[in-house]
Amino acid sequence: MSDKVMALITTVPIIIIMLIIQIITPKLTRRDIYFGVRVPVEEVAKEELTNIYKEYIKNNLVISVIYILVFSILVYSSEKFWVIIQILGICLYLIISFLIYYRSNKKVKEIKDKNGWYKIKKSVTVIDTNFTKNKRKSVLVSPWWFMIPEIIIVMNIIIGINVYDRLPDLIPTHWNALGQVDGWTKKSYKAMIQMPFVQFFMTLVLFFSYKIIGWSKQQINASNPEESRERNIIFRRRWSGYMVIMVILLNLLFTYINLNILQVINTSGKGMMVVTFLVTGLILILSIYMSLTTGQGGSRIKLKRETNTSSGLVDRDDDKYWKLGNSIYVNKDDPSLFVEKRFGIGWTMNYGRIESIIITIVLLALIIAMPLFFR
Secondary structure, eight states, X not given: OOHHHHHHHHXXXXXXXXXXXXXXXXXXXXXXXXXXXEOOGGGTTSXXXXXXXHHHHHHHHHHHHHHHHHHHHHHHHOSSSHHHHHHHHHHHHHHHHHHHHHHHHHHHHHHHHHHTGGGSSOEEOXXXXXXXXXXXXXXXXXXXXXXXXXXXXXXXXXXXXXXXXXXXXXXXXXXXXXXXXEEEEEXXXXXXXXXXHHHHHHHHHHHHHHHHHHHSOOOBOTTSHHHHHHHHHXXXXXXXXHHHXXXXXXXXXXXXXXXXXXXXXXXXXXXXHHHHXXXXXXXXXXXXXXXXXXXXXXXXXXXXXXXOOXXXXXXXXXXXXXXXXXXXXXXXXXXXXXXXXXXXXXXXEBTTSHHHHHHXXXXXXXXXHHHHHHO
């Protein structure tokens, strides 16, 4: 099997998964958020808005089928540049997916402006002081779980030191899509700590993400604050637990790769590829399951007791603070650094605060500097 065929076998499923996620994401957001736009809950099921979702699905399916065909032809027919086409192909697909979403987002905004929904409704912002005071203690799973990946990292360093003298002058560092070694480096202590360093950086980023879940701005639905608060607590606890599971699985995967690099174990290239796909597939399946059963802010969580009562109030219309298809939040008057995403599951930063800009720059600098340091 050629490298190009293997590239297609691995890349096309990624595009299909991205397509599926793109299609189901509008159903995972909060009930009063439709394609990133805040709308009254009772309007979501009406034909005017549901038609936008139907068109959104059709556009994604048609464009994706054409894209996959063109992409496959270009990769298979190219002799020299198929790797570049493969990488750029995924990036271009992400851009196209965003443009499809942006078109739907714009249509919902037009309908909202035309109907003037929030001009006749009383909107408020609900703050639960007890939730803010106790959320870090009662919402997140224990941070002590992160001791497990830390122990794994230390074990990798100890193993590397113990086997260093037995390593050959050249050690493998990279495997291609066929599971064949296509990258080597000279034996050195710098090379030996490369994987533990990557593990440490990844664990640090995921621990920071875990803390963001506790730090993020509370968002309680004004129409039913009690149930909204309960869902939000469950939502945060579930995703903090997911962060722990993911960081442990990834550290185990990197340890497996590191043990092959250090030649403590000798797995075939295909065996490594299978293990890598199994672990990453498990993480992906778990994230999709979590998204489908939890929803953004806990919107899909089924409570034991649901009153179905409403206060008649709606959440404050804050669309003006969301830019670029409501994907970037900019509010200088909001003290919160982290807020829930409008489209998708998770959190984003308030780029109206200088701290958010600094965090982003530092993170990008570290990501760029790390491979340069080990080169």
